[in-house]
Amino acid sequence: MSRLWTAFFICAPILAVLSGCAGARGSLTFDQLAYPASMSPYLVDRTGRSRSPGELEVVGRVKVEKKFWGMLYSWIPLTGRHDASQGINQQVRAVSGDGVVNLTVVSDWCGLNHIPLLPAIPLWPGCADVSILGKIVKIKAEVPPAAPPPAPPETSPPVQQSLRPRGGATPMPTGPALPQVESAVPAPPKAVAPMDAPAPKPGESA
Numbered sequence: 001m002s003r004l005w006t007a008f009f010i011c012a013p014i015l016a017v018l019s020g021c022a023g024a025r026g027s028l029t030f031d032q033l034a035y036p037a038s039m040s041p042y043l044v045d046r047t048g049r050s051r052s053p054g055e056l057e058v059v060g061r062v063k064v065e066k067k068f069w070g071m072l073y074s075w076i077p078l079t080g081r082h083d084a085s086q087g088i089n090q091q092v093r094a095v096s097g098d099g100v101v102n103l104t105v106v107s108d109w110c111g112l113n114h115i116p117l118l119p120a121i122p123l124w125p126g127c128a129d130v131s132i133l134g135k136i137v138k139i140k141a142e143v144p145p146a147a148p149p150p151a152p153p154e155t156s157p158p159v160q161q162s163l164r165p166r167g168g169a170t171p172m173p174t175g176p177a178l179p180q181v182e183s184a185v186p187a188p189p190k191a192v193a194p195m196d197a198p199a200p201k202p203g204e205s206a
Contacts, residue, residue: 023074024128028066028105032085035092036099043099043137051139053101060095060136062088062103067110068128078125084132097136106131 030037036044041053064087069078092100110127 023109023126024068024070024079025074025077026068026070026079027081028130028132029081029083030085030088031083032089034085034089035097037088037103037134038099038101039103041101043101043139045098045139055140056101056137057140058135059097059138060091062091062100062132062134062136064088064091064132066130066132068130070126070128071124072122074126088132088134092136095136096138098139099137100134101137103132103134106133 036046038044041056043051043056045051064084066082066084067079068082070076071078088100107128107130110129112125112127
């Protein structure tokens with residue numbers, strides 16, 4: 001009985017360690033991305049200009065999932081190489097986005113790895129669930145600066161003339177010109193030339 005317990009205490013840690021060795025191996029690439037992607041909140045657009053978060057508007061989310069397989073404690077890859085570009089391109093195109101920011105890759109065990117003792121078998125396949133997450137953004141339209149207000153019209157200052165009196169006195173500025181008022185004065189009557197009287201006949205007095 002003691003030998004059985006001894007074998008159990010020796011084999012149990014080994015099985016526990018081997019049970020945690022199940023997993024998967026593979027390669028994840030983004031070679032065919034049609035849109036710029038960044039793992040930070042900033043985005044470099046197609047012209048090479050870095051866009052700050054204030055210039056970006058979140059219009060959607062990216063989520064691409066892929067399961068990777070492996071064997072012999074993940075030393076033998078069964079999935080190989082996977083390009084996640086197609087799924088990302090489709091989701092960005094669906095919302096008319098300009099790129100992806102905060103791109104994150106998350107890997108987690110799948111259900112087969114949680115079965116007790118079976119992952120200790122070298123030929124037992126292991127797997128990993130890989131999720132690709134990110135925010136789809138659109139570059140905000142640039143608002144042109146407002147035009148400055150028109151300048152006020154230029155007005156020339158009034159011209160003041162000074163009258164210099166005789167004797168070197170201080171010149172006095174002249175005020176505004178008084179309006180000219182035309183007085184209606186009746187014209188004198190026209191002189192009427194006397195008409196020529198007829199010459200008196202002989203014997204008549206004038």
